[in-house]
Amino acid sequence: MGGDNQNKEPLLKNRxxxxxxxxDVDRAKQLNQASPFKHLLNIWMLTMCTTLPISCIFPFIYFxxxxxxxxxxxxxxxxxAGYVGSAFMVGRGLTSVIWGIVADRYGRKYTILFGTISLIVFNTLFGLCTSFxxxxxxxFLLGGLNGSLGIIMAYSTEILPEEHQAKGLATYSSAWGIALVIGPALGGYLAQPVEKYPHIFLKGSFFDKFPYFLPCFVISAFALAVLVACIWLPETLHKHNVSDESNKDAEALENEIKEKTVQKDENLLLNWPLMSSIIVYGVxxxxxIxxxxxxxxxxxxxxxxxxxxFTTDDIGDVLSISGLALLLYQIFLYPPLEKACGTINLARIAAASIIPLLQSYPFIAMLSGFTLHLVITIASAIMLCIPAIIDTCLFLLQNRxxxxxxxxxxNGITMTTMSLFKAGGPALGGMVLSWSQKRLNASFLPGTHLxxxxxxxxxxxxxxxMFKPxxxxRKEQ
Structure with a gap:
């Protein structure tokens, strides 16, 4: 496979x-006409837009x-509450591969546009829900009709030159992580506005009847702005016309046809470098979640x-500070650490370090006042930064x-696998938490220790x- 890539490389660079x-995108990359900052900003906005609806419900779904x-x-x-959270992942898990195939056939841009439109519609409707x-x-519909997340991941590796691909995926994963913080912060600050801001939102008003609409509306408004910006989004999928192919010399055309035939016969489910990284990502x-x-x-x-x-405001404070910590980490700490340790080794070290931190949470609950808020904020920031490291590593392996x-x-398979794993997460977490709160006096792993x-x-x-075997x-020859 590596040898085929080397033989094909001159054709891709010169024809x-x-x-x-x-x-057009490949030519711009070769001539260094592409603006990495512009593309990184697009990746950032698209990922934020797609991820915010996932996480904004966490602070207020209980209420x-x-x-x-x-x-x-x-x-x-x-x-x-877990069933509501799982519905999104079930919908996305059932359709991600389909959206990936659509993007491979018709283009990344139009798939992202459709997903953003569906996000605006169904995220707004969720804020108007009056029944379970x-x-x-x-x-469920919000997850099923928005297949953008996996497409954005593929787009991140295609729009940037190879030397910037890791940076693009790091931007993707950090935007994902920060959206998982900003979303709950918006949900925490903006849910139940009549109770929190009675001088602005009056009793008996629209926002009193629908107390969870405001955070959904703000996110949908941001998504509308991103939708407009997507009009100028470059397409990265190659669409070659038959008339263009006739201009090639016969030998080059024959070689490319043979290469494409070999590529089409490749079964992704038998691609172990791809599938192993997807399974680890799913876990x-x-x-x-x-x-x-x-x-x-x-x-x-x-x-x-x-x-x-905690109140929803307290959660918003903790997660907002955690999001700022992730942003600073990605800018200042991640590049030197990744250079010193390597992408995979850094991910392994980071993943192992979470274990003692997680088990300390029940003991953190014994604190109070400022000490409690300080310690839980630091722990939350670490728990946000480390998954971004792991995700960047696995995304890079998958797309290569x-x-x-x-x-x-x-990437559709990646999103399907992730969604299937995440579909059970909220329901599992909610049930285990409810169960643990009913066994506070158990002799083994009492209460939230479980x-x-x-x-x-x-x-x-x-x-x-994360270790061999x-x-x-993927081995390059």
Whole structure:
């Protein structure tokens, strides 16, 4: 495979088709006409836009489900909240491969445009939900009709020169991580505005009837701005016309046809460097989403149930500071650390370091006042930075394991696997948290000790899978 790439490289560098957007991008990269900053900004905005609806519900979903009146006891609220969170991932898991195939056939840009439009519609509708089943249905459609996230990952490697690809994927993963912070911050600050800002939002107003609409509306408005910006988004997919191919010399055309035939016969499911990195990513995704769900529910739970008794504003404060820490880390600390340790080794070290931190959370709950807020903020910042390291490493391995004509489908498989793992995360986290709060006096792993121990089991499995012989890299000859 590596030898084929070397034989094909001169053709890709020196021969371009007219009216082919992919060739225009390749030519700009070769001539250093592409602006890395501009493309990194596009990647950042697209990833933020797509990720914000996933995480904005975490601070208020507990109260939203409580207002639905479907839970019989307070301890059951976590379980129903988990079902709402899982609906999004189930929808995305069922359709990600399809969207990847569509992007490989019709282009990255139009798939992203459609996904952004569906995000605007269904994220806005979610803020208007008045029943549990309406919320579940809206979140399912929001996940199923927006296949942009995997496409953006492929786009990140295609729009930038090879020397900037790691930077593009780091931008993708850091934007993902920061959106997982800004989203809950928006949800925490803007949910129930009548109660928090009575001098601005009046009792009996629209926002009193729909107390969780404002954060959804703000995110949808941002998505609308991103949609307009997408009009000028460069397409990276190669679209060669038959008339253009006739201009080639016969030998070059014959060789390229043979190469494309070999490429089309490649079964992605048998590509172990691709599949091993996807499986590892799925395991860490399960831990990430379960932690995000558990953290928010645990933080707002009463003290007598082992929680922190935080308000949505408190969660917003913690996660906002954590997001700023991630941004500073990605700019100043990640590049020298990655250079010193290497991408894979840094990811392994980071993944292992989470284990003792997670198990300390029940003890952090014993603190109070300023000390509690300081320690939990530091822990939250670390828990945000480390997944960004792991994701950047795995994204790089995945996108280097396939050629462009299969990259959309490959990232669709990645999103499907991640979504399937994450679909069970919120429900699992909610049920385990509810169960743990009913066994506060157990002799083994009482209360929330059980929740974080189970999270650590998943984390430890992911760490073991990051080593050979499981995790494989594509070999270049």
């Amino acid at each position: 371009y088709y007219k009216n082919c957007p992919g060739c 939203m489900v409580r207002d639905f009146g479907i839970a019989e006891t307070e301890a059951d609220i976590g379980s129903y 089943w309406m919320a579940v249905t809206t979140r 860490f995704s399960l831990r990430d 379960t932690y995000a769900e558990v953290f928010s529910l645990w933080a707002v739970s009463p003290l007598e149930l082992g929680g922190l008794n 394991a396939v050629e462009q004509h299969q990259r959309g489908a490959a 929740v974080f121990f189970i999270l650590n089991l998943v984390q430890a499995l992911g760490v073991l899978m 499981f995790l494989a890299e």
